[in-house]
Amino acid sequence: MDKKRVVITGIGVLAANAIGKNAFWEAILNGVSGIKPVSLFDTTGFKVKRAGEIKDFSGQAFLGDKGLRTLDRSTKLIASAAKLALDDAHLEINEENTRQIGVAIGATFGSIKSICDFDMDGLKDGVRYVNPALFPNTVINSPASEVSIKFKIRGFNATVSTGFCAGLDAVNYARDFVRFGRANAVLAGGVEELCEEIFLGFYKTKFLDELDEPGGNFLGEAGAIVILEDLESALARQADILAEVAGFGTNFDQASGLKRAMRLALDDAGLKKNDINGFFSSSAIKSMVGECFSASGALQVAAAVGAIQKQPLKINRLMVNCSGPNGNNSSMIISKYS
């Protein structure tokens, strides 16, 4: 079976250092940091007081005033990223194409705050008085589902929950749908929100070091989506093609997993290591926007496309890597379209 070529035609990003594709590219290429004092919750009691927070975010600027009241921060972040990505790709969803469009979102920790809030309401006021409309936020596939609902997308909908690699794995999941002809376009990406509960968890487990200054290990939050399309569909609607997804590899191996994932990605793309002339690692992004877990891979893809489009270093083929301490490793190759 002939596999289709998969291209990127739109990007939507909300991160601590920038909102929107062009602002994000500028911020990443100039090393702009989004690490700042946390305003979402009280950091008294924590030695670390800063994080990659998206300040003053409410979602209204992207999604309008109505229908946001019961949505949690993760859902609003990824729905806002979807709006930005659809606008960037000039992709209109209508009755004719909606069943050929899918959604694949990486999400791992996003529902923790919603679960805690829901349980806390039950403990404080009694289970009788818990708001039923807040229950959907407590499940991990809520952000992806809300993207399909909000934008009336009726093709497949999936949530990929593989921690540090989830955003990249979601992009690859979407890529498979497109290259095997099961979807013409997919909104693919990842999301994580910053909240006290996740902050506390990573603080207590010593994931966050206590160095509250540049070079420290900070948490972050982001919503990032890329629009993937098969080349034929993109050309037919005269879309602006930003880059191509050329290869992917993944495994679960703490010992030599990342190396193996990179090898698998090269094999998948039919390339040799010397064909790659740029790398993005999760630590490069993390130093600017904080550790964004499930959003990290999608942020890196967005940044890699920026490196290709802006050409600061004459790069035309980059490898993007994600690696989790549990053994998850994923690599993706993003190429200049030609």
Next chain:
Amino acid sequence: MQDLESEIRALIAEIIERSPAEITPDANFFTDLGVDSMMALEILTAVEKKYKIQIPEEKLAQFTTLKQTVIVAGEYLAAKPQNA
């Protein structure tokens, strides 16, 4: 009763994201105000929580207008023990 109506109108307005003025006593929640089944459950829970009362879920079917909601809430509020 007037206070109760005005308080419940404010609760409903917040849940369905409309101005209180649109929620006239006889406006039908579903056909006139776009209330869906989840919003109806939210309205029931919000009324229960505000007045610390328990309204049986079978009464939800009567929550079709502001007037009806106020009548049902008033009924259970009146039956609420004073020290509850």
